[in-house]
Amino acid sequence: MSTAVITAWSAVSPYGTGRDPLAAGLRARAEAPASAGPEEWTADPDATARVVPGFEVRDALGKVGTRGMDRLTGLTAVTVRELLSGTDPAGEDAALGTGLVLGIASGSVQGFMEFTKSSLEGDSPIDVSPSKIPNMAMNRAASASAIRHRLKGPNTTVAAGRLSGLVALDQACRLLADGRAERVLAGSAEEYSATRAHLTHAAHGTGVVLGEGCVMVLLESGDAATGEPLAEVLAVHHRVAPDGDFAGALTAAVRAALAEAGVAAGAVWAAVPGEAPGAAGEQELRVHEELFPAEVRTRAASVALLGEMAAATGAYQLAALLSEPGEPGRIALVTTTDPDGPVGCAVLRLLTDGADA
Amino acid sequence: MxxxxxxxxxxxxxxxxxxxxxxxxxxxxxxxxxxxxxxxxxxxxxxxxxxxxxxxxxxxxxxxxxxxxxxxxxxxxxxxxxxxxxxxxxxxxxxxxxxxxxxxxxxxxxxxxxxxxxxxxxxxxxxxxxxxxxxxxxxxxxxxxxxxxxxxxxxxxxxxxxxxxxxxxxxxxxxxxxxxxxxxxxxxxxxxxxxxxxxxxxxxxxxxxxxxxxxxxxxxxxxxxxxxxxxxxxxxxxxxxxxxxxxxxxxxxxRGAEIYAEVLGYGINCDASHPTAPERDSVARCIRLALENASVKPEEVDLISAHGTGTPTNDTTEIAAIRQVYGDRPPRTVGVKAMIGHTMGAASALGAIASALAVRHGFVPPTANHRTTDPDCPVDVVPNASVDADVRIVQNNGLAFGGNNAVVLLGRHKSPRGESVR
Structure with a gap:
């Protein structure tokens, strides 16, 4: 069975729109800039976050078909646009088509709560904005991106907390391996919002600075890739930590992924942790210390530079590896843990030299 | 089969x-x-x-x-x-x-x-x-x-x-x-x-x-x-x-388990067309993907468990897509949402269970609350009362906002020796 290869990637990040600003920021190990969050219901005027600078959905995407579109959808659609860079796939009706797998946490939490607020506060409980109704479907970001670029293959939205990026990568590889798509865009996204900030701060402390954005990679079957392979996905393995034993479950996941990839822990050039808040992240760090020497643990940029990325974390870990200079053929690994239990690991062979295309 | x-x-x-x-x-x-x-x-x-x-x-x-x-x-x-x-x-x-x-x-x-x-x-x-x-x-x-x-x-x-x-x-x-x-x-x-x-x-x-x-x-x-x-x-x-x-x-x-049905295959695709309205040709394409994946010919399908929400647009579009694949004599097509409502993300899962029950127990669940079939939905909806039937293969439809379509095919399980396992 042919493995999947990543042949392109792009992003919208707190460093700006497109791949290059993110790659440059990560290579420089520069903390993404922080600024004030948007003015919206429950917003704390003093809150700072690593938001995408100046991002407004309708400025970024134009006025057509974007009325009422939520920020999460806008961030995702811009990333897909950047990734396809003006060449929408052709022949979508004849063949299996282009798939899209997006990892999210819970959709636009702010949008959902404001919609319910309108229902509760309006003269009538159906005094809700019709232009917001398409946002109420949690698959809005993935499906709207498909509509904008006529992507007619499998269109999947997966939610697995901070594992969402890894699970999306896994699902995308499976769609290719199982013959259900010609090529697949995969990634994960988060929007900054006041309510997401309150939820995160209540759970993990007010010191957590939130990030937002989206990273998408283009995956093709290794034996049929039309683009220049940047990385080969060798294995993805995820499972659930029982009763707070993140270290035990993650160690098992890393060992399973390395075994499936057919590489030894000693062959890993770079290991990038997901750096979850709390015990999930602390135990992940210990696992990395046990399995990998210090130089392996520090070779690629830390996703903490971007702020707490929640569901988008896994996709940014891929970006950190894809933008890190080095010889083609390096083995790299990412792990992610979620405070609610899921843990996972992906193993890649980097085929790029990490320089800008 | x-x-x-x-x-x-x-x-x-x-x-x-x-x-x-x-x-x-x-x-x-x-x-x-x-x-x-x-x-x-x-x-x-x-x-x-x-x-x-x-x-x-x-x-x-x-x-x-x-x-x-x-x-x-x-x-x-x-x-x-x-x-x-x-x-x-x-x-x-x-x-x-x-x-x-x-x-x-x-x-x-x-x-x-x-x-x-x-x-x-x-x-x-x-x-x-x-x-x-x-x-x-x-x-x-x-x-x-x-x-x-x-x-x-x-x-x-x-x-x-x-x-x-x-x-x-x-x-x-x-x-x-x-x-x-x-x-x-x-x-x-x-x-x-x-x-x-x-x-x-x-x-x-x-x-x-x-x-x-x-x-x-x-x-x-x-x-x-x-x-x-x-x-x-x-x-x-x-x-x-x-x-x-x-x-x-x-x-x-x-382990000698009782088998409801075999999962024969499925298809998924995206209309990539409209945020809330389904598209006929794309739904038909999804049905064909499922049939092909399951290696099932249209004439082998005995029953369709439709998405069938009861909205004007869904039902007309869905039946048009079914007829595009099945021609003028599509299999019985039922909408269990008349009985259980639109259970959203659970809908096609409960539809799949209803399909498996039809296979296992040999009956077709009805389309309840039915008065007169819409001339634009010309199918046998099995109105109001279930019927006993030999159901071998069922198609279960799920159509979503965003044009996310998914069709699953379930069939009566035959053991490797050929006899039906019930």
């Missing part, structure tokens, strides 16, 4: 996947026995919604799950800190496990996958949080709120309830086709050898947010949901869960 199974398709040489356990929560009954009896009797579960305040809405009718005692159904997941949809998913998974004659140890000894489809996840919890925030302000946000409102909580609830660890989990949020997406993911995981078992399906709980959205669009029926009826006026929102235990044919035969 046996000829079709030997056709070289994508499934050639791969492991066969069978359904051996079902868990159902619905407005017409909880548990597979009640659900089966309700379908056979053509029972309609419509009633007044009480899980949120429907004061001021044009109608307060819907399909609520009654008699669900979470504390009695769940052994590990505590109901108090857990959202209603997660409770549903976990309880239905336990039902499916029991129905399959399996226990947690059996699951723990094998690598498995849990995929739960949903439209809203724990949006009902966000509704409650919104109410609290309007009265309490920021004090409404507590340390537990993030995990409690996370969409991934549904699949995780199943894993927690069954005390599992070596299991991959995801919650698939592809709106109202999510149940079929989940079944497809489980099918592929087992077929390819990545998992030995799968607990897959869908769950959703009634909530104000989605009810308000459908009501604002004018899509909620004033009295009953009437799929394919000339006088249909819309859908009724519902809640529930359908979880299916899938395993390999080899495993089921070895």
């Amino acid at each position: 046996s000829a079709a199974r030997t056709t070289a398709g994508p499934a050639a040489g791969a492991r066969r996947v069978v359904l051996t356990g079902c868990g159902a929560l619905s407005s017409i009954g909880n548990g597979i026995a009640e659900f089966t009896e309700g379908l056979r009797a053509g029972r309609v579960g419509t009633g007044d919604i009480t899980v949120f305040d429907t004061t001021g809405f044009p109608s307060g009718r819907g399909h609520q799950v009654h008699g669900f005692d979470a504390a009695a159904r769940l052994r590990r997941v505590r109901p108090e800190p857990t959202g209603r949809a997660t409770q549903f998913a976990a309880a239905a998974a336990r039902m499916a496990l029991d129905d399959a004659g399996l226990d947690e140890d059996w699951l723990r000894e094998r690598r498995g996958t849990v995929v739960v489809g949903t439209t809203d996840g724990e949006v009902g919890e966000l509704d409650l949080l919104t109410e609290s925030a309007l009265t309490l302000g920021l004090a409404a946000f507590t340390g537990a709120s993030l995990g409690r409102t996370a969409t991934g909580s549904l699949a995780l609830g199943v894993v927690r309830e069954l005390g599992l660890s070596d299991v991959e989990t995801s919650t698939v949020a592809t709106a109202c086709a999510a149940g079929n997406y989940a079944i497809g993911a489980g099918f592929d995981a087992i077929r390819s050898g990545r998992a030995e078992w799968a607990l897959v399906g869908g769950a959703d709980a009634l909530n104000r947010k989605t009810f308000a959205g459908f009501a604002r669009l004018g899509l909620i029926a004033p009295d009953e949901c009437r799929p394919f009826d000339a006088e249909r006026r819309g859908l009724l929102t519902g809640e529930g869960a359908g979880l299916l235990l899938l395993e390999t044919e080899e495993s089921a035969l070895a």
Whole structure:
């Protein structure tokens, strides 16, 4: 069975729109800039976050078909646009088509709560904005991106907390391996919002600075890739930590992924942790210390530079590896843990030299 | 049918996947026995919604799950800190496990996958949080709120309830086709050898947010949901869960399990056309993808369990797509949403269970509340009363907002020796 290869990637990040600003920021190990969050219901005027600078959905995407579109959808659609860079796939009706797998946490939490607020506060409980109704479907970001670029293959939205990026990568590889798509865009996204900030701060402390954005990679079957392979996905393995034993479950996941990839822990050039808040992240760090020497643990940029990325974390870990200079053929690994239990690991062979295309 | 199974398709040489356990929560009954009896009797579960305040809405009718005692159904997941949809998913998974004659140890000894489809996840919890925030302000946000409102909580609830660890989990949020997406993911995981078992399906709980959205669009029926009826006026929102235990044919035969049906294959695609309206040609393409994946010819299909929401647009478009594939004489096409409402992410999972019951017990569940079939929906909808029938292969449709289509094909299982295993 042919493995999947990543042949392109792009992003919208707190460093700006497109791949290059993110790659440059990560290579420089520069903390993404922080600024004030948007003015919206429950917003704390003093809150700072690593938001995408100046991002407004309708400025970024134009006025057509974007009325009422939520920020999460806008961030995702811009990333897909950047990734396809003006060449929408052709022949979508004849063949299996282009798939899209997006990892999210819970959709636009702010949008959902404001919609319910309108229902509760309006003269009538159906005094809700019709232009917001398409946002109420949690698959809005993935499906709207498909509509904008006529992507007619499998269109999947997966939610697995901070594992969402890894699970999306896994699902995308499976769609290719199982013959259900010609090529697949995969990634994960988060929007900054006041309510997401309150939820995160209540759970993990007010010191957590939130990030937002989206990273998408283009995956093709290794034996049929039309683009220049940047990385080969060798294995993805995820499972659930029982009763707070993140270290035990993650160690098992890393060992399973390395075994499936057919590489030894000693062959890993770079290991990038997901750096979850709390015990999930602390135990992940210990696992990395046990399995990998210090130089392996520090070779690629830390996703903490971007702020707490929640569901988008896994996709940014891929970006950190894809933008890190080095010889083609390096083995790299990412792990992610979620405070609610899921843990996972992906193993890649980097085929790029990490320089800008 | 046996000829079709030997056709070289994508499934050639791969492991066969069978359904051996079902868990159902619905407005017409909880548990597979009640659900089966309700379908056979053509029972309609419509009633007044009480899980949120429907004061001021044009109608307060819907399909609520009654008699669900979470504390009695769940052994590990505590109901108090857990959202209603997660409770549903976990309880239905336990039902499916029991129905399959399996226990947690059996699951723990094998690598498995849990995929739960949903439209809203724990949006009902966000509704409650919104109410609290309007009265309490920021004090409404507590340390537990993030995990409690996370969409991934549904699949995780199943894993927690069954005390599992070596299991991959995801919650698939592809709106109202999510149940079929989940079944497809489980099918592929087992077929390819990545998992030995799968607990897959869908769950959703009634909530104000989605009810308000459908009501604002004018899509909620004033009295009953009437799929394919000339006088249909819309859908009724519902809640529930359908979880299916899938395993390999080899495993089921070895342990002498009762097999409901074989999962023959599925298709998924995206209209990439309109945020809320389905597209005929694309739905037809999805049906063809499923038939091809399952190596089934259209004339071999005995029954279609339609998406059939009872909205004017869905039903006309769906039947046009079916006729594009099946020609002028499509198989019987039924809309179980007349009985159980539109259970969102659970809808196609409960539809798949209804399909499997049709195969196993030899009956076609009816399209309830039916008066006159719409001339634009020219199919035999099996109005109002179930009929006994030899059902060998069923097509189960799921069509979602965003143009996310998923079609699953289930067939009567034949043992390798050729006789029917019932």
